[in-house]
Structure formats: structure tokens, C-alpha cells
Amino acid sequence: MYTENIIRSLEDLIHDVRQAGGRAYESKRDADRTFTRVREGEEGTLDGYETVSDGLVDASEALYEASDDLGNIEERLKKIIEDIKMEELSHKVQSK
Numbered sequence: 001m002y003t004e005n006i007i008r009s010l011e012d013l014i015h016d017v018r019q020a021g022g023r024a025y026e027s028k029r030d031a032d033r034t035f036t037r038v039r040e041g042e043e044g045t046l047d048g049y050e051t052v053s054d055g056l057v058d059a060s061e062a063l064y065e066a067s068d069d070l071g072n073i074e075e076r077l078k079k080i081i082e083d084i085k086m087e088e089l090s091h092k093v094q095s096k
Helices: 002-042 046-095
Strands: none
Touching (some): 002 046
């Protein structure tokens, strides 16, 4: 039973890592589109600077969210490790 819980937790974590990676990839694509728009006609104009400024704000927010995602993943990994250690200790106590 315990092993099944660990496996389920790891599978959930893998899913969350994939989602975080997908969000990071989309954020990169958004940044690429911003720079493409500037290169295609707004370069050196006030609109171009505003586009870049808006893109940098969006990128900053995306990086903050990515950092938050990674922090959550780290906490979940620590919890899994703690659970494994507790199970190991329980087995040692039971075997004495």
C-alpha cells in the first residue's frame, strides 16, 4: 500500500513538471513573438519600445510563476523523501 502511494505521488509530480515545462515553453514563445513584432515594423518607434516593455513585464511575471512552480515541486519532493524516511524508520522499529 505504501509503495503505491509513493508511486502515485511521483506520477502526480511528473504531471506537474510537464505542465510547468509547458508553461515555460509558452512563455518563451510569447517572448519570441514580442521580439518578432518589434523587428517586423515597430523597431525604433515608441510603439516598439512599449511592446518590448510590455513583453519584459510579461516575461518577468512568467519567470516568477516558474520559480513558484519549481518551489512547489521542491516541497513535494521533500515531502516524498520525508515519507520514505518515516516508513524506513517504522520498519526498523517494527523489526526490533
